[in-house]
Amino acid sequence: VQIEIINTGTELLLGCILNTHQQWLCRKLSDLGYLIARQVTVPDTGPAIQEAVREALERADLILVTGGLGPTSDDRTRDFIATLLGRKLVHNQTVMDDINGFFARRHRATPAHTEVQALVPEGALVLRNRCGTAPGLAITIDAGKFKPGESWLIMLPGPPNELHPMFDEQVAPLLKSHLPLREPFLSLTLNTTGLGESVVENKIASPLKTLVDAGLEIGYCARPSEVDVRLSARGAHAKQLISQAEQIVRGLVGEYIFGASNQELPSVIIGLLARKHKTLAVAESCTGGNLAHRLTNVPGASAVFLGGWITYQNAAKEKFLGVQAKTLAEHGAVSEPTAREMALGARTRMCADYALSITGIAGPGGGSGAKPVGTVFIGLATPDRVDVVQRFNPLDRETFKYVTTQQALELLRRELLG
Amino acid sequence: VQIEIINTGTELLLGCILNTHQQWLCRKLSDLGYLIARQVTVPDTGPAIQEAVREALERADLILVTGGLGPTSDDRTRDFIATLLGRKLVHNQTVMDDINGFFARRHRATPAHTEVQALVPEGALVLRNRCGTAPGLAITIDAGKFKPGESWLIMLPGPPNELHPMFDEQVAPLLKSHLPLREPFLSLTLNTTGLGESVVENKIASPLKTLVDAGLEIGYCARPSEVDVRLSARGAHAKQLISQAEQIVRGLVGEYIFGASNQELPSVIIGLLARKHKTLAVAESCTGGNLAHRLTNVPGASAVFLGGWITYQNAAKEKFLGVQAKTLAEHGAVSEPTAREMALGARTRMCADYALSITGIAGPGGGSGAKPVGTVFIGLATPDRVDVVQRFNPLDRETFKYVTTQQALELLRRELLG
Numbered sequence: 001v002q003i004e005i006i007n008t009g010t011e012l013l014l015g016c017i018l019n020t021h022q023q024w025l026c027r028k029l030s031d032l033g034y035l036i037a038r039q040v041t042v043p044d045t046g047p048a049i050q051e052a053v054r055e056a057l058e059r060a061d062l063i064l065v066t067g068g069l070g071p072t073s074d075d076r077t078r079d080f081i082a083t084l085l086g087r088k089l090v091h092n093q094t095v096m097d098d099i100n101g102f103f104a105r106r107h108r109a110t111p112a113h114t115e116v117q118a119l120v121p122e123g124a125l126v127l128r129n130r131c132g133t134a135p136g137l138a139i140t141i142d143a144g145k146f147k148p149g150e151s152w153l154i155m156l157p158g159p160p161n162e163l164h165p166m167f168d169e170q171v172a173p174l175l176k177s178h179l180p181l182r183e184p185f186l187s188l189t190l191n192t193t194g195l196g197e198s199v200v201e202n203k204i205a206s207p208l209k210t211l212v213d214a215g216l217e218i219g220y221c222a223r224p225s226e227v228d229v230r231l232s233a234r235g236a237h238a239k240q241l242i243s244q245a246e247q248i249v250r251g252l253v254g255e256y257i258f259g260a261s262n263q264e265l266p267s268v269i270i271g272l273l274a275r276k277h278k279t280l281a282v283a284e285s286c287t288g289g290n291l292a293h294r295l296t297n298v299p300g301a302s303a304v305f306l307g308g309w310i311t312y313q314n315a316a317k318e319k320f321l322g323v324q325a326k327t328l329a330e331h332g333a334v335s336e337p338t339a340r341e342m343a344l345g346a347r348t349r350m351c352a353d354y355a356l357s358i359t360g361i362a363g364p365g366g367g368s369g370a371k372p373v374g375t376v377f378i379g380l381a382t383p384d385r386v387d388v389v390q391r392f393n394p395l396d397r398e399t400f401k402y403v404t405t406q407q408a409l410e411l412l413r414r415e416l417l418g
Numbered sequence: 419v420q421i422e423i424i425n426t427g428t429e430l431l432l433g434c435i436l437n438t439h440q441q442w443l444c445r446k447l448s449d450l451g452y453l454i455a456r457q458v459t460v461p462d463t464g465p466a467i468q469e470a471v472r473e474a475l476e477r478a479d480l481i482l483v484t485g486g487l488g489p490t491s492d493d494r495t496r497d498f499i500a501t502l503l504g505r506k507l508v509h510n511q512t513v514m515d516d517i518n519g520f521f522a523r524r525h526r527a528t529p530a531h532t533e534v535q536a537l538v539p540e541g542a543l544v545l546r547n548r549c550g551t552a553p554g555l556a557i558t559i560d561a562g563k564f565k566p567g568e569s570w571l572i573m574l575p576g577p578p579n580e581l582h583p584m585f586d587e588q589v590a591p592l593l594k595s596h597l598p599l600r601e602p603f604l605s606l607t608l609n610t611t612g613l614g615e616s617v618v619e620n621k622i623a624s625p626l627k628t629l630v631d632a633g634l635e636i637g638y639c640a641r642p643s644e645v646d647v648r649l650s651a652r653g654a655h656a657k658q659l660i661s662q663a664e665q666i667v668r669g670l671v672g673e674y675i676f677g678a679s680n681q682e683l684p685s686v687i688i689g690l691l692a693r694k695h696k697t698l699a700v701a702e703s704c705t706g707g708n709l710a711h712r713l714t715n716v717p718g719a720s721a722v723f724l725g726g727w728i729t730y731q732n733a734a735k736e737k738f739l740g741v742q743a744k745t746l747a748e749h750g751a752v753s754e755p756t757a758r759e760m761a762l763g764a765r766t767r768m769c770a771d772y773a774l775s776i777t778g779i780a781g782p783g784g785g786s787g788a789k790p791v792g793t794v795f796i797g798l799a800t801p802d803r804v805d806v807v808q809r810f811n812p813l814d815r816e817t818f819k820y821v822t823t824q825q826a827l828e829l830l831r832r833e834l835l836g
């Protein structure tokens with residue numbers, strides 16, 4: 001099944017907006033076993049949209065088009081594609097009822113200009129929108145019109161909160177029934193932290209060689225402080241191949257695997273704390289709140305995360321966390337003893353089971369010969385001791401903050417598992 | 419000048435990685451006055467890359483190709499394009515010296531497999547890479563080979579920290595000298611917060627009509643809690659048109675304009691505090707550290723941002739910020755009086771000039787009939803009083819946190835200007 005994605009929107013090509021649809025749709029489709037051959041972004045104009053769709057129709061079995069289904073004057077994807085395909089637009093009462101219901105639930109009258117969204121190309125399947133007003137539209141294109149076989153064109157609304165549920169609830173089932181894979185497909189992604197991409201590859205590639213010869217595919221995806229290993233296979237033996245490969249990978253790098261299927265480390269931590277009925281506090285200097293921010297992005301974090309301090313200044317470290325003036329004077333704010341006292345103070349004062357502390361130099365300024373930019377100490381206070389590790393993350397400021405919080409969370413994860 | 423962007427990388431089409439090059443390059447190019455006609459992502463394979471490049475060469479005057487210039491086995495963009503264009507790859511000693519220097523500065527021997535990066539297509543201009551090992555390559559393609567006029571193809575390395583300086587320092591000047599705009603171009607983006615897109619448009623569109631008739635272009639870009647107004651013009655009168663338009667827009671919605679040219683609100687706040695020699699502390703509940711995180715993303719924040727508290731629990735609000743038990747019992751944690759006492763406590767205890775407090779319900783759980791999910795109170799303590807505003811942000815958790823911190827920062831911005 002040859003798949004292409006077309007994102008429409010002049011704002012994308014002006015750089016106003018980051019295109020997150022590409023990654024989201026590609027990940028969803030590849031998890032289902034479909035490969036995407038090409039992704040294209042074009043402006044909102046008729047010739048640009050029609051040319052991109054016509055070219056894709058000559059190659060692809062499925063074309064996903066996003067954006068331009070709204071009620072405003074630059075939302076014309078529906079018209080342009082109907083014209084290209086020679087389909088009339090007809091008023092669809094089910095869609096109109098959905099639109100009226102959407103506004104009624106918000107105690108508002110249906111604005112007149114939204115009625116254009118109830119126009120549907122002849123013969124199109126309507127994908128109802130439970131989070132917005134523009135329906136998705138799925139059209140089958142007869143074999144021979146553009147390419148030898150039949151193809152599907154599916155238009156999806158641009159807002160992510162409308163597109164995501166529509167894809168999961170309606171497009172994915174439609175693919176399974178109308179564009180099924182020739183063979184069963186399975187994939188498993190294992191998320192690791194603490195090893196570089198080449199190290200992970202060196203450890204697992206040879207031991208997996210026999211399985212690869214039998215049809216296993218391995219993919220590596222490296223991001224700051226994370227390497228994802230994607231195992232996939234097709235055919236009758238897919239399940240067996242993946243399960244054997246998982247066992248081998250876990251045997252070789254198991255301690256670095258913090259999750260599967262693109263879990264994020266903060267949600268793994270919140271889950272572990274909840275399961276053990278334990279609580280956490282944090283004391284951050286150079287990460288400036290990012291550790292707390294990432295933890296509180298997880299719904300339900302408040303059950304186990306009690307809170308924390310951002311103590312940028314020495315005075316605050318003393319006054320609020322009980323770091324001793326002597327420690328700061330003798331060792332400096334960026335030091336093992338300061339990290340230790342910060343963690344201890346945070347744990348005691350917040351009455352938490354665990355506390356993480358971070359003190360370091362994020363840069364770009366503030367470094368010295370002995371403590372260059374990127375130097376950081378991470379403390380973990382547990383019910384019976386305090387551990388401190390030193391790390392060196394000479395990265396740009398935002399990546400430094402992210403990688404450092406990742407290292408702190410990993411320190412806690414290993415403690416909670418150990 | 420017709421421009422197309424080709425991003426290469428199988429990992430992009432598997433959804434492993436978010437494509438940030440599109441937005442970054444599009445914004446840079448549109449700020450220089452160039453419009454991008456199309457962006458394409460293709461996998462790392464020879465046929466896919468060559469087909470995309472061949473198609474683009476039939477249309478575009480400039481093609482920017484990103485990725486696939488590294489030293490590993492799947493980095494083959496250079497070869498595939500050289501083959502397509504019928505150019506031999508020749509060893510370039512300047513590039514090899516740069517690569518050797520890169521590793522020497524890191525006290526490492528040059529790995530043998532990096533030598534492939536010193537291969538340069540015959541006649542290509544080398545764009546030296548001061549942040550990595552793969553050089554950029556700019557090639558002119560003779561008129562008539564693919565399309566009537568001459569065109570340029572520029573290959574750029576994938577890592578953003580290499581691509582960004584190479585574009586700014588070498589590609590932008592190359593465009594100005596070799597692919598100049600026919601007319602002078604100017605643009606100005608004004609960043610607003612606090613008004614919806616249609617409200618901004620309703621206020622300024624009619625008053626700008628005369629200037630639009632004279633050649634002014636207006637673009638709107640809406641993001642959560644921000645609407646950017648982009649004013650641009652070409653030709654001899656561009657400067658005058660933009661300056662008149664700016665005056666009109668500032669006259670109508672000036673109080674909502676917090677910056678220009680895509681400044682971010684936290685960096686505006688840090689700048690205002692620094693200029694006034696004032697300091698800030700924060701006390702966050704439902705935003706869980708995001709306010710502090712955003713402020714500390716700004717280099718130099720430590721000069722004016724003293725620190726803060728994340729007080730998820732009532733006990734922490736009492737103990738660390740001095741919120742009275744009576745206040746919490748009578749009004750609840752999400753209330754005007756609690757926000758007031760949090761801001762006051764944070765300002766006093768941190769000895770800061772200003773303090774911001776946030777208490778609310780981020781959701782998805784925790785709402786009630788009287789205080790539904792999205793309810794939030796924001797406090798601002800100044801040297802002589804405490805203001806509290808109530809907002810309602812019924813959004814997903816992460817957007818709630820972002821929009822709420824934006825509202826808090828805007829409250830402080832108006833105080834600092836007033």
